Amino acid sequence: MKIFLDMDGVIVNFHKEVIKRFNYKGEWPKGEYDCTKVLGMSVRNFWNELDCLRFWADLEIYPEAEEIIRMCEEYVGQENICLLSTPTDHPDCLSGKLKWLQRCIPNYSRNYIFTPHKRFFAHNDALLIDDHERNIDLFTQYGGRTFLYPRPWNKGIESIKTLDTLENALLNFKRLCVSK
Numbered sequence: 001m002k003i004f005l006d007m008d009g010v011i012v013n014f015h016k017e018v019i020k021r022f023n024y025k026g027e028w029p030k031g032e033y034d035c036t037k038v039l040g041m042s043v044r045n046f047w048n049e050l051d052c053l054r055f056w057a058d059l060e061i062y063p064e065a066e067e068i069i070r071m072c073e074e075y076v077g078q079e080n081i082c083l084l085s086t087p088t089d090h091p092d093c094l095s096g097k098l099k100w101l102q103r104c105i106p107n108y109s110r111n112y113i114f115t116p117h118k119r120f121f122a123h124n125d126a127l128l129i130d131d132h133e134r135n136i137d138l139f140t141q142y143g144g145r146t147f148l149y150p151r152p153w154n155k156g157i158e159s160i161k162t163l164d165t166l167e168n169a170l171l172n173f174k175r176l177c178v179s180k
Ligand SMILES: [Mg+2]
Pocket: 006, 007, 008, 009, 010, 130, 131, 132
């Protein structure tokens, strides 16, 4: 049993910094994942503004991140958990993400995979926890198990019970793996 845990949007608060940098006011439009659409910017301008080592290294950790990791550890143990994150095309993004891990969750600073192709890691005993519907759909398609972490930009329902929902998903995952 392996758990692949996404970074941005699950444990890393990417959106908070984006909202601040571009002075975005109001609620994030429900179900819209694409920041450039929400901000009305070109993809090029958006990333030109953000994509540097300091941006990725200094993002805030979500307050619930510790609890998410603790729950995953309870079900599969730390040795079976890997951070799985897609970097941008900028080489500084990779360094920034590693620096973030070293700063915020140092005990996971050697448990990571950075790849644009999360689906390569899909298998029957693997659970992907991610906030991006496309990653979830592909991982499922390639034979993995998934949990869409609810955020305003996806179709998961965010509520005070989000962590209970995750706990249920972990329980089901464990049952499915054990019963094979
Ligand atoms: Mg994400």
